[in-house]
Amino acid sequence: MWKWLYKLGSPKWFYTMTGQYMPWLVGLTVILLGVGLVWGLAFTPPDYQMGENYRIAYIHVPSASIAMGCYYMMACMAAAFLIWRIKMADMVAKACAPVGMTFTAAALFTGSVWGIPTWGTWWIWDARLTSTLIMLFLFIGVMALRSAYDSAQSGAKASAVLTLVGVVNVPIIKYSVEWWNTLHQGASNLSLSNTAANPPEVWVPAFFVGFGLLGFFLIAIILRTRNEILIRERRTDWVSDILGDARGEN
Amino acid sequence: MGSFASFADFISMGGYAVYVWSAYAFFALVLLVNIWQPLMARKKYFRQQLKREQVQAERARAQQEHEEMRNGNAT
Numbered sequence: 001m002w003k004w005l006y007k008l009g010s011p012k013w014f015y016t017m018t019g020q021y022m023p024w025l026v027g028l029t030v031i032l033l034g035v036g037l038v039w040g041l042a043f044t045p046p047d048y049q050m051g052e053n054y055r056i057a058y059i060h061v062p063s064a065s066i067a068m069g070c071y072y073m074m075a076c077m078a079a080a081f082l083i084w085r086i087k088m089a090d091m092v093a094k095a096c097a098p099v100g101m102t103f104t105a106a107a108l109f110t111g112s113v114w115g116i117p118t119w120g121t122w123w124i125w126d127a128r129l130t131s132t133l134i135m136l137f138l139f140i141g142v143m144a145l146r147s148a149y150d151s152a153q154s155g156a157k158a159s160a161v162l163t164l165v166g167v168v169n170v171p172i173i174k175y176s177v178e179w180w181n182t183l184h185q186g187a188s189n190l191s192l193s194n195t196a197a198n199p200p201e202v203w204v205p206a207f208f209v210g211f212g213l214l215g216f217f218l219i220a221i222i223l224r225t226r227n228e229i230l231i232r233e234r235r236t237d238w239v240s241d242i243l244g245d246a247r248g249e250n
Numbered sequence: 251m252g253s254f255a256s257f258a259d260f261i262s263m264g265g266y267a268v269y270v271w272s273a274y275a276f277f278a279l280v281l282l283v284n285i286w287q288p289l290m291a292r293k294k295y296f297r298q299q300l301k302r303e304q305v306q307a308e309r310a311r312a313q314q315e316h317e318e319m320r321n322g323n324a325t
Contacts, residue, residue: 041260041270041274042252042253042254042260043252043253044252044253045253046253046264051264051265051266052263052264052265052266052270053263053264053266053269053270055263055270056269056270056273056274059273059274059277060273063277063280098284098287099284102280102283102284103280105276105280106276106277106280109273109276110273110276110277113269113272113273113276114269114273116269117266117269216281216284219285220284220285220288223285223288223289223292224288224291226288226292227288227291227292227295230292230295231295234299243296243299243300243303246296246300247300247303
């Protein structure tokens with residue numbers, strides 16, 4: 001376990017390992033997302049209250065989950081970087097911010113569009129929506145703070161501190177629908193062990209999209225982290241070997 | 251087609267076409283950006299690094315030629 005963790009901290013190992021597993025991850029993700037989205041959009045029966053409109057749920061819910069998970073991941077990486085000075089952790093944290101920002105934006109946009117016909121408004125300052133908007137600003141702030149420093153090291157530290165300060169917001173998003181009276185509905189408590197609320201033809205495609213989007217998220221993070229590794233390790237022998245291979249291609 | 255009577259029915263989404271399709275379009279855009287951006291950045295990186303190598307190689311060659319010329323003049 002520790003040996004594995006130690007290896008994961010090595011940029012070269014991360015780069016070669018992710019390169020090997022990438023085709024499998026891409027294949028699995030395409031299948032899961034493709035099946036889940038087509039199923040949810042065209043084959044699942046309509047909701048008895050919201051009609052066809054509820055199909056937005058298949059992208060709205062996993063987008064929001066991935067965005068929150070992404071913030072947790074960024075916070076763990078920020079902590080690992082600040083405590084143990086693991087450079088790989090900082091590279092992954094840097095990759096998390098833009099990906100998390102886009103997924104938060106997706107959750108907000110799809111929610112707003114869903115809200116127009118069902119709530120009669122695209123926006124309301126209730127706890128769930130406001131805390132999610134704060135998460136969007138946190139992702140943007142973390143990126144902006146990093147780029148505001150001339151020294152990469154100072155930027156990395158500052159953005160890690162801001163990330164850790166902002167992590168308090170994530171449980172607020174999660175429990176906002178329980179703690180306060182919100183227009184946003186409560187959690188459906190959809191999990192592998194509790195699927196009673198909806199029939200299988202409704203929740204099975206949701207799991208396909210959910211796991212597919214998790215795969216997509218990993219791909220997006222890995223792609224960005226690999227770029228960052230190449231930039232930071234450009235003076236090493238193994239990166240010049242990769243460049244040598246690329247010379248043949250161009 | 252699945253839960254819909256026809257393809258036109260599927261497109262119209264029971265009257266919610268604007269909402270459903272704009273949400274899915276935004277989602278697709280988010281997916282696209284998250285793949286396209288890092289792939290382009292990678293391409294750019296390789297272009298820049300190879301260019302830098304070329305410049306360095308040319309500079310080294312010019313330096314060498316210059317020195318050879320100087321040595322030739324001296325003898």
